[in-house]
Amino acid sequence: MSLHPTVEAVTARIVERSADSRRRYLDLVAREADKGLRREALSCSNLAHGFAGAEEDQATIRGGRSFNIGIVTAYNDMLSAHQPYGRYPEQMKVWAREAGATAQVAGGVPAMCDGVTQGQSSMELSLFSRDTIALSTAIALSHGMFEGVAMLGICDKIVPGLLMGALRFGHLPVVLVPAGPMPSGLPNKEKQRIRQLHAEGKVGEKELLEAESASYHSPGTCTFYGTANSNQMMMELMGLHMPGAAFVHPATELRQQLTRAAVHQLTRIGKDGGANDWRPLGHCVDEKAIVNAIVGLLATGGSTNHAIHLPAIARAAGILIDWEDVDALSSVVPLIANVYPAGAADVNQFHEAGGMAYTIAELLRAGLVHRDILTVAGESLADYALEPDLDDGQLVWRPAPETSRDETILRPAAAPFRPDGGLRLVQGNLGRGSFKTSAVDPERWTIEAPARVFEDQAAVNAAFKAGELDRDVVVVVRFQGPRANGMPELHKLTPPLGVLQDRGFRVALVTDGRMSGASGKVPAAIHMTPEAHGGGPLARVRDGDVIRLCAHQGRVDVLVDDAEFLAREPASEPEAMEGTGRELFALFRQAADEAERGGSPILAAAKL
Known part of the structure; x- marks a missing residue:
């Protein structure tokens, strides 16, 4: 074709x-x-160092013809x-x-x-x-x-x-x-269910560890x-x-x-x-x-x-x-x-x-x-x-088989699970980001709700446990981009946000960080660029601002007057990180490119 x-x-x-x-x-x-640079260009000393540990292959490498x-x-x-x-x-x-x-x-x-x-x-x-x-x-x-x-x-x-x-x-x-x-171990849906029960305090650490061990075994x-x-x-x-x-x-x-x-x-x-x-x-x-x-x-x-x-x-x-x-x-x-x-x-x-x-x-x-x-x-x-x-x-x-052996898992392109690929660009006055629609119910592709702003995922989990998020809410987690803190995955947010959604609330996530490759279910605009670090739009969002996220239209916007929004002072950036070796990567954070270009410090520095 x-x-x-x-x-x-x-x-x-x-x-x-x-x-x-x-x-x-x-x-x-x-x-x-x-x-x-190649073997035949190496000096005798260079070459001798290169095959000294090769044991039975020494003679073959030394001969230079293999x-x-x-x-x-x-x-x-x-x-x-x-x-x-x-x-x-x-x-x-x-x-x-x-x-x-x-x-x-x-x-x-x-x-x-x-x-x-x-x-x-x-x-x-x-x-x-x-x-x-x-x-x-x-x-x-x-x-x-x-x-x-x-x-x-x-x-x-x-x-x-x-x-x-x-x-x-x-x-x-x-x-x-x-x-x-x-x-295959414990089915992934069952693992997800146990994680959500744990997030609600209905399952203890012992049961959670048993489930995780049965999944990763x-x-x-x-x-x-x-x-x-x-x-x-x-x-x-x-x-x-x-x-x-x-x-x-x-x-x-x-x-x-x-x-x-x-x-x-x-x-x-x-x-x-x-x-x-x-x-x-x-x-x-x-x-x-x-x-x-x-x-x-x-x-x-x-x-x-x-x-x-x-x-x-x-x-x-x-x-x-x-x-x-x-x-x-x-x-x-x-x-x-x-x-x-x-x-x-x-x-x-x-x-x-x-x-x-x-x-x-x-x-x-x-x-x-x-x-x-x-x-x-x-x-x-x-x-x-x-x-x-x-x-x-x-x-x-x-x-390859001419037909799928299980059409609940694999289907022909003429009769797909969905007509599109499920990874969409969303953009607006909050920047540009990615929305993975393939794992989200289409009924939740549009969320409009007041924002609750956080600067790390631990604070989100604390607010969840305190009942502060039991409402329609767009959770904003900022200062999670490459230049701020190396752009960690925020996979720990998946269970609590999933619980809120299951309780019937309209919930979404907007972040300049990443989510796990296995994340889904909850609508999310991730990889938001420009990131909050350096004064990106997320740094101007305040608690209570209404945010509209719509995968159908490819939009992510804060519904605040443009002049007022731009006049706001960006939020203060978190203090420099220490511990777990993070201080050694300060140069990488300073040099990192934006997420849409790969978030790479070495490619940015090399001007590639």
């Missing part, structure tokens, strides 16, 4: 807007490919999604030797768990951990020892950070290697469709995985064979690879691939966090996107997946219903994604409309 005209128009607009920056980026890729893979790993065994990576490097070295190549761990990057840090002061390091990961990736690859890169990372800021760093080495082929989700990615699993979806739509790798469980033979195939494929797609089939990351991540990622996000009801991460990833490749691009695509991309928080199903059930293979096949049939992108495997995106399987122990790919 021909490409949808809106998808074509948005892509053309991005190409035109990015012409200069993309040309400069591709010039960088070409220069680095021809004259950049393909050497740099492994950048986000392994730690505190983060369930990344715990399976512990033995990956050891295995990958064996698989590299099978292909006549070698592999070395180029470096490790931090991997923060937002599940552990939600509601804690350490959440204020979360967004900037992405930029720290990008810097760590760049340091790992700066040694010039590698002809290709395998990146081991899954979760929220980790995949965006790995890509941001690796894209500055865009002449190298890169394959992202996932580890898969944990088996073993190695693997959490099973709700939040930022981590949205990452995996996007990597498939961009062609940066081996096809179908996203949602295969850890510690299975199929998972192991997919990782083995990724190692073998890397050796084929380097500039001097054995197949004469150079597929550098900087060419794979182009305007069409970025549009495909946005379309996938919308079609599956993915994480709102990617309204920040995708602009940052794109900028690292010289591509400029904004929320108007997302909004335009959202108007024509149907919601074809019904996964928690939009529905009851988890990612394992999504995978069983047809998963990424069916999703990609359906989006291709509907003309909603670009088929002609350069992927790390196959001839086009059509090769990702396949399901991996084992045939007598050998990895094979089979065509």
